[in-house]
Amino acid sequence: MIEILDTTLRDGTQGQAVSLSSDDKVAIARRLAAFGVPLIEGGWPGSNPKDAEFFARMKGVDLGQTRLVAFGSTRRKGLRPQDDASVQAMLGAHTPVVTVVAKSWDFHVTEALEVSLEENLRMIEETYRYLVSQGRRVIHDAEHFFDGFKANRGYALATLEAAVRGGADTLCLCDTNGGSLPEEVAEITRIVVEAFPGLRIGIHPHNDGELAVANALAAVRAGATHVQGTINGYGERCGNLNLTSTIPNLILKYGLELEGISREKLSELREVSHYVDERANLTPNLRAPYVGDAAFAHKGGIHVSAVLKNPRTYEHVPPEAVGNTRRVLVSDLSGRSNLLAKLAEAGVQVPKETAGALLEEVKQLEHAGYSFEGAEASFYLLAHRLRGGKLPFELMGFSVFMHANDDRPDTPTWAEATVRVKVGESVQHTAGESKFGPVSALDVAFRKAVQAFYPEIGEIELSDYKMRILSGQESGTSSGVRVMIEMHRAGERWTTVGASRNSLEASLKALTDGYAYALVKAQPVPQD
Structure with a gap:
């Protein structure tokens, strides 16, 4: 049985452009729990007020079988665990499980932590013994474990032994720099599994070599039964292990059972992926395996x-x-x-x-x-x-004027547009103006021309507008352009395209197609 720890709310938020409010974190935690994730790492309560607020808000939230996890580090040198603010913050989060990061690489111990190798071992053992005495399950995050193992195998294993003496029941091996190869991960994980029988061994890989999923699968094949990652691979630098790829690989490819996440639950995977993207205000990855629009x-x-x-x-x-x-x-x-x-x-x-x-x-x-x-x-x-259907209107021409006050340069420019539209046998010639630019002015003028005949277009709103310069023999301002426009009404969204060497013509084509689509969609296309 594989245990998944989702660290989207902690490690994921360390990724560039990823920012979650306290409300976002609560909502995502609820959704992950509904999906069946057994462990949700909610943040580092000792590091920032937002994470502390999150844990305070979650105290009354029912997550079913899902357990919330607080993250922290070992005690600082010269302090007892009961006197260390970070350790106390973990306890103050009132979670049944804590994840504690500790140094495994002798280089990091002496250079980054600036303590002796022996003191680091004491920090690990004493911190865990104290946390266990307070009723917490301790997951040991062995930071830089694979790099540390390759540099000083004996010391890296000694840090795991200190964690076990302190009472940690899970030893999670971290490829913190993301540079390890699958064969290395498999070999080292197998050694650790054999050295610590009866304990749960985990894997926490980063994606700097585009190998996080491969490394996680290699670790599982070598005996790891605890996997840490994030939804959509959010995380530091190039990201963390992408759970939306890893979970289906474990279930569908290896036929393994995951605690809390059944094969039937996989049908929610795409929705979970897009839900997290939406809360993070990020565009879903078009080419994401399994869940992206292009995946199938x-x-x-x-x-x-x-x-x-x-x-x-x-x-x-x-x-x-x-x-x-x-x-x-x-x-x-x-x-x-x-x-x-x-x-x-x-x-x-x-x-x-x-x-x-x-x-x-x-x-x-x-x-x-x-x-x-x-x-x-x-x-x-x-x-x-082309199958014989008629469009509800015909665009016959347009013009656009830009207005600026030369005497008052601080006065913003505004646009005026006119359109000629044939609706049935009636030709409408209308004008519109807008301070938001010529495309907006064309939209105002077109609505005036058509809305009297089709009042329902008043319910349609513009969602997105994109223009792309088309490469070719021409360059600069003479290049062709492609305009994509997205519209929505009553929860439905649709996208249209226009192309021309004239950006306004391309824009108006995409714009009018958007209105025409809404009007003819309910009508069947003529059949042969």
């Missing part, structure tokens, strides 16, 4: 044709097992299989022999700068139009 996305025509016959041809696990879904991408690399599969997602059945015109149109548009991979709403409209 198929683009090449040969791949799609095979996957439609049998998903096992190009998928190593069913996407549903980890809460993900299969996605078929449409691009200039697509074959008819991609196109037909994508149309089927939209509820459109087209005979294979008649799909050539739409496929050719897609390829021509992508050559002109469009990209339908992330703009499925625009692809839906393209299919709707």
Whole structure:
């Protein structure tokens, strides 16, 4: 049985761009507990007020079978554990389990900690004996263990012996600098497992060599039964062990049982991953194994044709097992299989022999700068139009003016736009203005033209706007651009694309596609 310790709320917050409020930490702890994580390391209560507040707030929170863990370090030199503020802060968190970091590398003991090798051993043993006497389960985090073992094997093992004498029941071997190789981790872990029979041996790898998952799996194969990591691999420098990759590997690839996290629970994995990203205000990793949008996305025509016959041809696990879904991408690399599969997602059945015109149109548009991979709403409209469907309006022209007060340079500029739109047999010519720029002014003018005919567009809001310069023979301001716009209404989100050598034309194309999609989505695309 493998025990997982999640340290997203402690080690994960040491990563660049990762910042969690106390509310965020409480919410994430609840979600991880619901997922079944047995141990959640909530922070270092002796290091900052936010972590101390978190533990205070968690005292009345029911996490079911999940146990909260406080983190800290051994006593400082010259102090008794009962007189050390950091040790007392761990106890003050009132958690049943504590994780204590201690030096394993003789180089770190003398250079960073600046104590003798013998004093470091006493610090470990005395701290743990005191914490155990206070009713705590102690997990020993052997910092820099693999580097220390390679430099001075005898002393690294002596630090583990001191931890055991003090009463630690788990010895977690840390690859703190993230530079160890899987074969090294496997060999050293096996030696420790054999040297300390009956104790739980753990692994805490960092990802500086892009080997954290491989090292964790190597340690487990060598006998480790305790694994520490973070959701989405948050952590110092290049990150910590990514649990969203490690957990499915342990369950689906090795067939191992994890305490609290069943095979059925894996179906929540993608949602847990994105939940933590959302609380951290970070964009989910598109290419994350198992949980990313691209993890089960198929683009090449040969791949799609095979996957439609049998998903096992190009998928190593069913996407549903980890809460993900299969996605078929449409691009200039697509074959008819991609196109037909994508149309089927939209509820459109087209005979294979008649799909050539739409496929050719897609390829021509992508050559002109469009990209339908992330703009499925625009692809839906393209299919709707080429299969005989009508759009609710026709854009006939636009103009934009920028206004600035030369006499008062402190006065902000503002934009004015006009559009001509045909709705049915009526031609609307309207103007709009905005202090937020020309695209916003075009949006105001377009809404004025169309909203009288379609009041529902008043419920649609712009979520995101991205512009990319397209590489090519032209450069600088004459380069083509691609604009991606995301809109939302009542919890639904969709993305459209526009491309042109004129940035405003590209923007207006993506913008009007966004409104058109919302209006025609409920209408079925005409069938053959």
